[in-house]
Amino acid sequence: MRDGCTESEPGGEPDGVPRVTLPGVVDRHVHLGLVDRALLADGPVTEVHDLGWDPRDVAAWAADPPSGVRVRYAGPFHTAPGGYPTGRSWAPDAAVRHVATPREAAEAVADVVAAGGYAVKVALHAGMPLLPDDVLRALVGEAHAAGLPVLVHAEGDGQARRAIDGGADVLVHVPWTEALSSELIARAARMTWVSTFAIHDGPGRPPGLELALGNARRFVAAGGRLVYGTDMGNGPTPVGVNEREIELLGRVLTGEALRRAVLGPADAAPALTAPLPVPETASDLIAWLRTSRRLPTSPR
Known part of the structure; x- marks a missing residue:
């Protein structure tokens, strides 16, 4: 056994084919x-993390999920009055929580806890109103006091830095609007970043994708944790395994690191089984799934 893999001997399956058992896919960014x-x-996806919706709706989906799927949820986007994603046609009003003061930050985090959320989602989107630093610090402090991580959508110049300096735990997209400095990458290495590379894909060499991949490579080299997430629901994304996301993640990670990024923890159930060998590359993992x-x- 390695990396949570369980290998079976020939004859252990009805067809006599030796197989490997691995945890299911965890998509850490869906809507x-x-x-x-x-x-x-x-299907192969056994756990999803909903990162921005009406908390009443998503709590109901978590209580009665698709068969064989665990649903974890963060509840609404926490943003400045008028901030992202206010006014977006896809976002119900209750999917956005406007936070104007530190006191409102405390109330907002208490509501996430009461709704059963596993994290606090924060939006820092340049070009729309932004949370001031004191309110951002209050959201992070209140979330951490409640035992919840802070997950940030950071878009635009300087917003990844604000999230990192503000004590956020997760960037829900690898930064794609700017190349981060080596100094900032080093300070970010305590965090987890969610890939979502495929939403930037397109003909040629899309600059957003190239920036994201470059930031991700340096982040991983600095010791940061990169995990699979698709932003499922953002455009025509597949419902289930996003093979293009795995392909792009494979430009940064291989072997055990890739499996750990895409699949759940070793003790997760239900698990998946397929013929050996253990997948080592992105193409191997896609074929195995x-x-x-x-x-x-x-x-186990």
């Missing part, structure tokens, strides 16, 4: 209100 959630049932099937419980 379930923008997709047909039923399509996730009993295509042939995988669910086990009802983890054999």
Whole structure:
């Protein structure tokens, strides 16, 4: 066994083919209100993290999820009055929580806790009104006091720096609007970044994608944790495994690091099984997931 893998001997399966068992796929950035959630049932994706929706709706989906899928949720975007994603046609009013003062920050975090959220989502989007530093610090401080991580959508010049300096735990997109300095990357290495590379994909060499990949490579080299997330629901993204996201993640990670980025923890259930060998590259992992099937419980 390695990296959470369980290998079976020939004859351990009805067809006599030796197999490997691995945890299911965890998508750490989705918006379930923008997709047909039923399509996730009993597939390779076994856990999703909803990062911005009406907390009443998403709590109901978590209580009655697609078959075989665990739903974790952050609740609404926390943003300045008029800040992102205020006014976006895809965002219900209750998916956006305007926070104007430190006192309102404390109330907002208490509401996330009461709604069963696992994290506090914050939006820092240049070009729209931005949370002032004291309110950002209050959101981070209140979330941490409640035992919740802070997940930040940081877009535009200087916003990744604000998130990093402000004590955020996760960037929900690898920064794609600017190349971060080596000094900032080093300070960010305590964090987790969510990939979402494929939303920047397109013909040629899209500058946003190239910036994101460059930032991600330096972040990983500095010791940061990079994980798979698709922003499912942002445009025509597939509901389930996003193979293009894995391909792009494979430009940064391989082997055990890639498996750990895409798949759940070693003790996760349900697990997936498919013929050996253990996937090492992005193309290997995509092929392995295509042939995988669910086990009802983890054999560990």
